Amino acid sequence: MNAAFSWSRFLAVLLKEFIQMRRDRLTFAMMVGIPLIQLVLFGFAINTDPKHLPTALIIADHSEFSRSVLAALSNSGYFQVVAVVGSETEAERLLAEGDVQFVVNIPENFGRRLVRGERPALLVEADATDPAATNNAIAALVTVGQTVLTRDLAGVLSRLQSGPPPFEVRIHRRYNPEGITQYNIVPGLMGVILTMTMIMMTALAMTRERERGTMEALLATPVNPLEVMIGKIVPYILVGYIQITLILVVSHIAFEVPVQGSVVLLLACALVFMLANLSVGMLFSTIAKNQMQAMQMTFFFFLPSILLSGFMFPFRGMPYWAQHLGEILPLTHFLRIVRGILLKGNGPGEVLPNLWPLVAFMLAVILLGLKRYRRTLD
Numbered sequence: 001m002n003a004a005f006s007w008s009r010f011l012a013v014l015l016k017e018f019i020q021m022r023r024d025r026l027t028f029a030m031m032v033g034i035p036l037i038q039l040v041l042f043g044f045a046i047n048t049d050p051k052h053l054p055t056a057l058i059i060a061d062h063s064e065f066s067r068s069v070l071a072a073l074s075n076s077g078y079f080q081v082v083a084v085v086g087s088e089t090e091a092e093r094l095l096a097e098g099d100v101q102f103v104v105n106i107p108e109n110f111g112r113r114l115v116r117g118e119r120p121a122l123l124v125e126a127d128a129t130d131p132a133a134t135n136n137a138i139a140a141l142v143t144v145g146q147t148v149l150t151r152d153l154a155g156v157l158s159r160l161q162s163g164p165p166p167f168e169v170r171i172h173r174r175y176n177p178e179g180i181t182q183y184n185i186v187p188g189l190m191g192v193i194l195t196m197t198m199i200m201m202t203a204l205a206m207t208r209e210r211e212r213g214t215m216e217a218l219l220a221t222p223v224n225p226l227e228v229m230i231g232k233i234v235p236y237i238l239v240g241y242i243q244i245t246l247i248l249v250v251s252h253i254a255f256e257v258p259v260q261g262s263v264v265l266l267l268a269c270a271l272v273f274m275l276a277n278l279s280v281g282m283l284f285s286t287i288a289k290n291q292m293q294a295m296q297m298t299f300f301f302f303l304p305s306i307l308l309s310g311f312m313f314p315f316r317g318m319p320y321w322a323q324h325l326g327e328i329l330p331l332t333h334f335l336r337i338v339r340g341i342l343l344k345g346n347g348p349g350e351v352l353p354n355l356w357p358l359v360a361f362m363l364a365v366i367l368l369g370l371k372r373y374r375r376t377l378d
Helices: 009-023 023-045 064-076 088-099 110-115 131-147 155-161 180-213 214-220 226-252 263-287 291-308 320-328 331-342 348-377
Strands: 053-059 079-084 101-105 122-125 168-172
Touching: 009 023, 023 079, 023 291, 023 320, 053 064, 053 131, 064 079, 064 101, 064 110, 064 131, 088 101, 088 122, 088 348, 122 131, 131 168, 131 180, 131 214, 168 291, 180 214, 180 226, 180 263, 180 291, 180 331, 226 348, 263 291, 263 331, 263 348, 291 320, 291 331, 320 331, 331 348
Parallel strands: 053 079, 053 101, 122 168
Antiparallel strands: 101 122
16 A cells, blocks of 8 residues: 555546546536525525515595505505405405405595594505515504604694504404414425425436336336326325325424315315426436436425525515516425415415416426437437
């Protein structure tokens, strides 16, 4: 054994590693690509103080004071009026489907009662399924209530400024009145765990067969690509349902997460979500040359899914380009579905807007996977 350090041997080993790295281009791309994705997402997309939250208005009073209050809400930066509705029922629907984060209700005779010094109430309903997305906006509401009418209450009305704020802001947190973080995180974990396990297990299963040489035996059998894909994913669907059952039971018992909607509907939507993730895993297995690459590609998909889906950070706090990327990811839609069913009691009508993107994603990836699988056969 030669213990002396040799520069020539060191350079030989160094050169060998560079050559090996050049041959394994996919791994090298992952090593460079994943840090870049983290840099872009954490630097540009993550924002824990979401603004311009979609807001619906119910306006039953058209006085100058009402207009001042609405202008102040808009100027605060936290509220963006996207709809003016005529009834509580319509506002309820918008909140249930997640189209708006807030509903501001200016009651009838708001201005007249304010002049009389009766302190009328401004009613605000907030979708509190994600407390982090609404807390700062609710805090801004209190400030608006104290300062918005300072300029309007002049002359004989200046007496209204000497006491408490001239109107009261009543905030009703819907679906999660106490703002419990576990109600948002624990149901979301169901989607995160399914995403990680479904994609990784499927991707590893196919690449493992290729590494062990059993892929040739599978190719020698008279099965077509669709039969192979279905046969591969069905066992993992059963595993996924076991995971869902465990999460539902533990979250309900240990964290007291409510189950307001239909569990059967949730299980049906989960099937589409699992198929979408399993199809991604199958697609990765046709690209990866070994199990290490399959795991790297899983992480490559998992990272943006976690950061852009609204699981860790408020979805509406991200810039529009990041929200558009997030809308492509299955986890984004499944989080809305599972939180909607468990916390809001959503039914098929409210679930459908987030279900069809899952179906479209699944079909697109399956077609791509079948195409890649035929290339593998060639």
